[in-house]
Amino acid sequence: MFTIADFILYRSNPPGCCAASCPPDFIRSHPFQHLQKEGSSLQVLVRDNNVDQALRVLKKKLQREGIFREMKARRAYEKPSERRGREKAEAVRRSRKAARKLAIREGLIAGPAKKPRPQARPARPAAAS
Numbered sequence: 001m002f003t004i005a006d007f008i009l010y011r012s013n014p015p016g017c018c019a020a021s022c023p024p025d026f027i028r029s030h031p032f033q034h035l036q037k038e039g040s041s042l043q044v045l046v047r048d049n050n051v052d053q054a055l056r057v058l059k060k061k062l063q064r065e066g067i068f069r070e071m072k073a074r075r076a077y078e079k080p081s082e083r084r085g086r087e088k089a090e091a092v093r094r095s096r097k098a099a100r101k102l103a104i105r106e107g108l109i110a111g112p113a114k115k116p117r118p119q120a121r122p123a124r125p126a127a128a129s
Helices: 004-012 024-029 052-065 068-073 081-107
Strands: none
Touching: 052 068
């Protein structure tokens, strides 16, 4: 099973990226150790030993990057015909969403109902000393 760090490295540099510099038996026995992350790295700061908050931030960043979706997709083999069908359905969904946003912007259809914003609370009076 992959760890998240291994998967990030794997995703940024697929296997075989340094086949000339690493012997094949090393690559087979250590599938992720020969890979180096290039470009921007994912970094989360831990402030005041608050690891729980740092983990929440890390999960949010990984969610935005699409790492969890990609890990789920790579759990099992996807046939090329299934991949084409999924990509086509995604393209149709994107085009419909773009057309809907354009129609809302041009006023052809009503947009979603806006939530009323809560009233600001009045300022508390200063304590007399």
